[in-house]
Amino acid sequence: MLLRTETNPLREMSKAKKAAFFGIFGALALVLSLAESLILPAAPFLPPGAKLGLSNIITLLCACFFGVPGALYTAVIKAVFALITRGGTAFLMSLCGGVLSAAAMAMMIKIPHREPGFLGIGVIGACCHNVGQLMVCLILTGTGAMVRYAPFLLLFGIVTGSITGLTVGIILPRVINTLTHLFIRRNTYEKNS
């Protein structure tokens, strides 16, 4: 586990600071999911519906700092955004995949082992996301035919999960640094006014 609950300074932030934190990270998640759709419009060789899943980076970070509730918050924010911008079907898919993936990643983070590393957690998160979406598709279409998509989903889960997992592993020390400076270091301005 990254920051043990007893010593995780972020958990002792005031409510205002927590609100700021979640506001920033929620916005980051939305921006990432928007940006990736601009960078990578459905290219002909990609199966339709395949996305880079960069916003899972944010989900994983929130899971590291605030555990299961933090990760679920990110998933819900993304789903509501999908509801507003892309409609009800996208909302259901994002919600089911997102909640399943957020829960899986957060629970794995809680286990206080050094392994599996962030790469594995990212892959499992991405694959869970795909499984959740596939289940929604099966229920909505009422037929088992969508299972044919499973090989593509697994492949893309592995690839995109590796990208997000590796990214989190690489940037996490820097993120902790930045957050500590932003939220926890005593604000020297207070004394001047």
Added chain:
Amino acid sequence: MRKTVGKTDVILLIILSAVCALLFYLSFHSGKGKTTAVIYEDGKITHTVDLKNADNETMEINGSRILIENGSISYLESDCADKTCIKFGKLSKAGDFAACIPNKTVIVITGEKEDSVDVITY
């Protein structure tokens, strides 16, 4: 602090890649002989089209127009919001499939050879 990449991750990747390769091998094979397109609307089979012997035509299903041409079938137009169905392109080989989730339609190509992973119905 948790590692970024460790032994467990590598093992996990290897296992998942193997499963993925296996699934690909099982699902897709070239359609020797008869290929049949099965169209589901709202969970029920509404049309079956013998692609090898079909005339070129367009047909309407729930919310979308389907093009059947030269042994392939594809979504031509659709009234759904995301048009993902059209991006599936032309389906011609056994195992190919396309779907329009908002309209609850699915098209699957079944072939002559017996699939070990076949359509699962509930």
